[in-house]
Amino acid sequence: xxxxASTPPFSLDLCLESGQAFGWRKVDGAWAGAIGQTAxxxxxxxxxxxxxxxxxxxxxxxxxQHYLALGEDHPTIVRQFPRDPFLMKAVxxxxxxxxxxxxxxxxxxxxxLSSTKQxxxxxxxxxxxxxxxxxxxxxxxxxxxxxxxxxPGPSTLARRTEAELRxxxxxxxxxxxxxxxxxVDGGTLNLETLRSLSTGEARGRLMALHGVGRKIxxxxxxxxxxxxxxxxxxxxxxxxxxxxYFRGKRKxxxxxxxxxxxxxxxPFGGHAQQYLFHYARMxxxxxxxxxxxxxxx
DNA sequence: CCTTAACCTGA
DNA sequence: CAGGTTAAG
Numbered sequence: 001x002x003x004x005a006s007t008p009p010f011s012l013d014l015c016l017e018s019g020q021a022f023g024w025r026k027v028d029g030a031w032a033g034a035i036g037q038t039a040x041x042x043x044x045x046x047x048x049x050x051x052x053x054x055x056x057x058x059x060x061x062x063x064x065q066h067y068l069a070l071g072e073d074h075p076t077i078v079r080q081f082p083r084d085p086f087l088m089k090a091v092x093x094x095x096x097x098x099x100x101x102x103x104x105x106x107x108x109x110x111x112x113l114s115s116t117k118q119x120x121x122x123x124x125x126x127x128x129x130x131x132x133x134x135x136x137x138x139x140x141x142x143x144x145x146x147x148x149x150x151x152p153g154p155s156t157l158a159r160r161t162e163a164e165l166r167x168x169x170x171x172x173x174x175x176x177x178x179x180x181x182x183x184v185d186g187g188t189l190n191l192e193t194l195r196s197l198s199t200g201e202a203r204g205r206l207m208a209l210h211g212v213g214r215k216i217x218x219x220x221x222x223x224x225x226x227x228x229x230x231x232x233x234x235x236x237x238x239x240x241x242x243x244x245y246f247r248g249k250r251k252x253x254x255x256x257x258x259x260x261x262x263x264x265x266x267p268f269g270g271h272a273q274q275y276l277f278h279y280a281r282m283x284x285x286x287x288x289x290x291x292x293x294x295x296x297x
Numbered sequence: 298c299c300t301t302a303a304c305c306t307g308a
Numbered sequence: 309c310a311g312g313t314t315a316a317g
Contacts, residue, residue, distance in 0.1 A: 023316095115311085115313065116309095117312090118310060125306095170305080172305050212312095213313050213314085214312095234311040
């Protein structure tokens, strides 16, 4: 397996377990998944990874470096976080976590499927869709290689019916995914164009889709469109913000918390969000920690 | 503008 | 009941 090194710190496991992408699964200790139309098998090593891929090695290597943000100067990003004891603690705890650079369509589809679902189940639905309409590929030769299915593009899904999508056990999300596929396929929504818009402008375009609210739009902005200030607020983050920054006051509204996050965490808020999110998930008892609060948030 | 129920499925 | 959104009240 070829080796790829990252600027430290980097942890493949943290990145792929983080709930940012739903197409990766562990097969015999290695991560199996697709990036675009290339199948990959990845093994984490300290501050890097070993890999095999179905396509030409040079191209695959470039894809990986981009997807995993291996060249990113991470310490510089962290340095732009607010000086905030809880965030600093989360950063120390989750060293090596990165914000992935996913394909916008796959990211949008994944998060449309995510609403009110736990990660394990989203992965299951994702896999159902990939098995039915994706392209089967092998990351390396030999019989031991797993079969990896790419995720179908918007044009493929646009031709399906709602009933066919429901066959993948996605329930009420089926019409939402179908609408999104048709909007992207038909050109009503050009995802690549969103990169050149302001974050607010791009968010508005995404939220015009049925089934895409603020949270899902922010996930797509952050994980696939390079909008590093997008700060997805889900129930975990809600808990963190309330407990850590507002002394557990229950009456603080979600809206107020979203607004607070935007000003407090700044231009790399999305990266900070990943640390908070992970820390909270790994330490469900965080709410009881003694922690100096930020004054007058 | 704020609150709440319904939406599918399966852990 | 769930890492969410929508339509209705």
